[in-house]
Amino acid sequence: MRLKTWLVAALGLGSLVVLIAVSMLVSAQRAQEIYAQLDELNAHHRRVEANLRRLRSDVNLSGIFVRDYLLDIARERAPEYRQQLAEFRRTNMATLAELRTLVQHDDRIASLQTKLEDYWEAFDPLFDWTTGEKILRSAAFLRSEVVPRREAALTIAQEIEELNNANVAIQREEVARRYAAFRAGLQRLLWQTMLLGISVAVIVVVRLRVLERRSEGAEHQMRELSQQLVNTQEEERKNLSRELHDHVAQVLTGLRMELGRVERLSPAVAPAVAECRILVDDMFRTVRNLALGLRPSMLDDFGLQAALEWHARDCMGRYAIDVDLQTDGDFDALPDKHRTCVYRVVQEATTNCVRHAGARKIQIRVSADDDHLRVRVSDDGRGLDPRQRPGLGLRGIDERVKELHGTMTITSAATGGTTVLVGLPLPTRLATPKVEVPLARAAG
Numbered sequence: 001m002r003l004k005t006w007l008v009a010a011l012g013l014g015s016l017v018v019l020i021a022v023s024m025l026v027s028a029q030r031a032q033e034i035y036a037q038l039d040e041l042n043a044h045h046r047r048v049e050a051n052l053r054r055l056r057s058d059v060n061l062s063g064i065f066v067r068d069y070l071l072d073i074a075r076e077r078a079p080e081y082r083q084q085l086a087e088f089r090r091t092n093m094a095t096l097a098e099l100r101t102l103v104q105h106d107d108r109i110a111s112l113q114t115k116l117e118d119y120w121e122a123f124d125p126l127f128d129w130t131t132g133e134k135i136l137r138s139a140a141f142l143r144s145e146v147v148p149r150r151e152a153a154l155t156i157a158q159e160i161e162e163l164n165n166a167n168v169a170i171q172r173e174e175v176a177r178r179y180a181a182f183r184a185g186l187q188r189l190l191w192q193t194m195l196l197g198i199s200v201a202v203i204v205v206v207r208l209r210v211l212e213r214r215s216e217g218a219e220h221q222m223r224e225l226s227q228q229l230v231n232t233q234e235e236e237r238k239n240l241s242r243e244l245h246d247h248v249a250q251v252l253t254g255l256r257m258e259l260g261r262v263e264r265l266s267p268a269v270a271p272a273v274a275e276c277r278i279l280v281d282d283m284f285r286t287v288r289n290l291a292l293g294l295r296p297s298m299l300d301d302f303g304l305q306a307a308l309e310w311h312a313r314d315c316m317g318r319y320a321i322d323v324d325l326q327t328d329g330d331f332d333a334l335p336d337k338h339r340t341c342v343y344r345v346v347q348e349a350t351t352n353c354v355r356h357a358g359a360r361k362i363q364i365r366v367s368a369d370d371d372h373l374r375v376r377v378s379d380d381g382r383g384l385d386p387r388q389r390p391g392l393g394l395r396g397i398d399e400r401v402k403e404l405h406g407t408m409t410i411t412s413a414a415t416g417g418t419t420v421l422v423g424l425p426l427p428t429r430l431a432t433p434k435v436e437v438p439l440a441r442a443a444g
Contacts, residue, residue: 023189058092070138112156119149329368349377357381378419383412
């Protein structure tokens with residue numbers, strides 16, 4: 001079963017589009033996952049750092065607060081200091097609890113909690129001291145009890161921060177690894193897409209090339225057949241014209257001579273013979289016109305220029321239309337096919353001008369130079385409808401022109417009128433004496 005080209009192209013292009021769409025969706029999903037993971041990692045790191053900063057800040061502020069209390073000799077303010085210090089402790093423990101939820105499965109948090117509790121409990125006896133005890137014992141108490149506990153708690157907090165930074169670095173490496181895998185997957189998808197696209201393009205191009213060769217072969221065969229039909233038609237016209245001229249015309253001539261002999265032998269039948277002679281003359285003119293219409297013998301006997309001049313005079317006499325014929329060049333050396341092609345172009349173009357365009361004036365220009373033969377037929381008629389398909393006559397002319405490797409263009413102006421241009425390459429170089437032969441206007 002032979003697959004059709006459009007089906008192969010549709011399947012290939014459809015697969016390519018699906019692959020691109022799937023790759024884009026998967027890539028977007030993976031990129032979103034990596035972005036979400038990185039954002040969550042950064043947010044977690046920021047929350048841990050914020051809690052550690054608050055914890056250190058509370059510890060440092062509590063030390064300053066206790067120093068201020070020891071320097072204050074007014075004993076009656078002790079409850080106020082105790083309450084504020086308790087508030088510091090409560091805030092500090094709440095920060096530690098939030099930090100525990102962020103940094104799980106780490107013994108340093110428990111150790112930090114123990115050190116902080118020892119730190120805060122060390123302040124309890126201060127609020128029972130007298131003024132003298134404050135003055136005597138404050139420096140030693142701060143140096144031996146408060147500062148070591150505070151440094152121990154801050155050291156653990158520093159270790160937790162370093163651990164958090166290390167975890168962030170490890171997780172960032174994991175994100176970088178996933179990103180590298182993501183890029184590798186994208187490149188793999190890109191190569192797969194390119195490979196599929198190239199495969200589809202190659203298949204389609206090869207298939208189209210095969211079809212083009214088949215189409216060119218079929219077109220070549222059709223053109224050969226069409227040209228063979230045109231040549232056969234021209235040959236049949238030539239034979240039929242010669243048969244009409246050589247046989248039928250001679251028979252009619254002999255019949256007219258016999259009628260004259262009958263008229264001389266029997267004067268009584270002279271009126272009837274005269275009527276018969278008129279009918280024979282009409283038939284003779286009809287046969288002659290048919291023969292000349294099929295193929296004028298002067299085209300073979302006297303050449304292209306004489307045939308064109310006779311055709312122009314015939315059109316002016318038969319249709320009462322103004323025909324202006326101008327020729328430029330020597331057409332004696334033209335091959336038979338070129339003479340026939342030019343004559344048929346002019347004949348078909350003028351026939352269309354008379355029958356379909358309603359023209360009143362026709363201009364015919366035929367020129368030959370060293371390597372080209374050009375024919376131009378223009379009229380002042382109603383113009384050519386571009387939606388109208390060309391008739392068989394124009395198709396036949398086009399086939400004649402293509403057989404000789406020439407070109408034919410038909411243009412129609414917006415104001416009316418149609419121009420037929422034909423260019424034919426010449427197989428041999430022709431002399432061009434530039435002799436212009438004007439057509440006499442008389443229809444003789």
